[in-house]
Amino acid sequence: MSIKDLLSYEEGAEKQFLNSRLGYTEVSGNPELRKVISELYTTMKPKNVIVHAGAQEPIFNFMNVLLDKGDHVISQFPTYQSLFEVAYAIGCEVAKWTIEQSENGWVADINKLEQLIQPNTKLIVLNSPNNPTGYTLKKEEIEAIAEIARKHDLYVFCDEVYKGLELDGIKRPWFADHYEKGVSLGVMSKAYGLAGLRIGWLAIRDMELIEKLIKMKHYTSICSSGPSEFLSIVALKHSDKILARNVRIIEDNLKIAEEFFNRYPDLFEFNRPMAGPVSFVKMNITAPVEEFCDALISEKGVLLLPSNIYSFQRQYFRMGFGRKNFAESLAKFEDYLIEKGYV
Ligand SMILES: Cc1ncc(COP(=O)(O)O)c(C=O)c1O
Incomplete structure (x- = not known):
């Protein structure tokens, strides 16, 4: 804003x-x-x-x-x-x-x-x-x-x-x-x-x-x-109005994210957030999550936070839903999955 x-x-x-x-x-x-x-x-x-x-x-x-x-x-x-x-x-x-x-x-x-x-x-x-x-x-x-x-x-x-x-x-x-x-x-x-x-x-x-x-x-x-x-x-x-605006942005993005994850149930286990603009998604792809996210940002400019950033030793990444250009970024992520042969 x-x-x-x-x-x-x-x-x-x-x-x-x-x-x-x-x-x-x-x-x-x-x-x-x-x-x-x-x-x-x-x-x-x-x-x-x-x-x-x-x-x-x-x-x-x-x-x-x-x-x-x-x-x-x-x-x-x-x-x-x-x-x-x-x-x-x-x-x-x-x-x-x-x-x-x-x-x-x-x-x-x-x-x-x-x-x-x-x-x-x-x-x-x-x-x-x-x-x-x-x-x-x-x-x-x-x-x-x-x-x-x-x-x-x-x-x-x-x-x-x-x-x-x-x-x-x-x-x-x-x-x-x-x-x-x-x-x-x-x-x-x-x-x-x-x-x-x-x-x-x-x-x-x-x-x-x-x-x-x-x-x-x-x-x-x-x-x-x-x-x-x-x-x-x-x-x-004006807290109520600003929070409602931000919840709306997240809800709209979550709808798109859920459609995306429903298309790839074998690759990812999506955890819908109860609150807030982030979720930790379980990844069933065997490539180390840090390398997976590093290549994604350098090739597509899309940032996911790999779980090692959190010292969490399992295959998860953090995805954010707070941005208005979420759909555009998700489409780039999908291109990446296709180009790498994951789908
Ligand atoms: C849970 C949590 N607490 C605190 C902070 C720090 O917030 P600020 O940037 O306002 O200092 C962050 C920032 O990402 C956060 O995610």
Whole structure:
């Protein structure tokens, strides 16, 4: 979306944007933005929200503030790399809680999660809706994980950057609303499709932790970009319309993708995402998936993420459905399969 398109959602916003000042903003974020973000939640107040640069800065800062060398962390797997890699870099032990493939899509085994808890476990890291599987935890699963975390007195960091793109129409609670030691990560980049704004946030009930995170932010970005904060306020005020627009793009692309995968049931096992614009597709072609994807991008300019990028040792690739030119890219992918003699 262009800046002009975004500003057109709100009458008078363009003029206000052009007249906005370019000084430093508040470390914890523009107060109006914190208010609009807090209203996404049921129990958060503006004081519970800290604005950051995208989602990557708060992942890095949170892990560095909470964790010490030797702590044990459990991370959902597969997931976005930095959600467990920052903990490794700090010197933590990391156990992976793998979401398993079943005949009917992905399955989260909560008992297995509890079995991974050690005496020195400090944190559970979740990513729901998940990159790359498109799996989203159901309300009962969120409740069960909160219960386990409460029993063992653990923090739960839930990366919810794709929240708002539920494709089954069911809205799940934000983790921070559900659990007193829950931390919710949100961002303008993913569900809203506004990555260039570089605005993300953490929602947290624990005020002591918030104070530490504000101090930490002085060492990373100090404050967020004022123009981006303004544009994020506009986008969040029109959240329903923007999310509905993005869900429509994904739904339209998924229809085309399903027709495609139905044509090649022997080659691929398609997992329809429950939420979000990505899915992890099982590939029954024997060529190593990394080589398969490397040749595809160099010969056709089409990007699929091979599972080795996620340190996931099975034949999967991630496909994205968030772009308007999806049909064109899929046609190029089909040409590639034909040229290589796979079909
Ligand atoms: C699950 C997840 N979390 C966090 C990020 C980082 O987001 P940002 O680019 O807004 O920093 C990404 C980016 O791909 C992601 O997929």
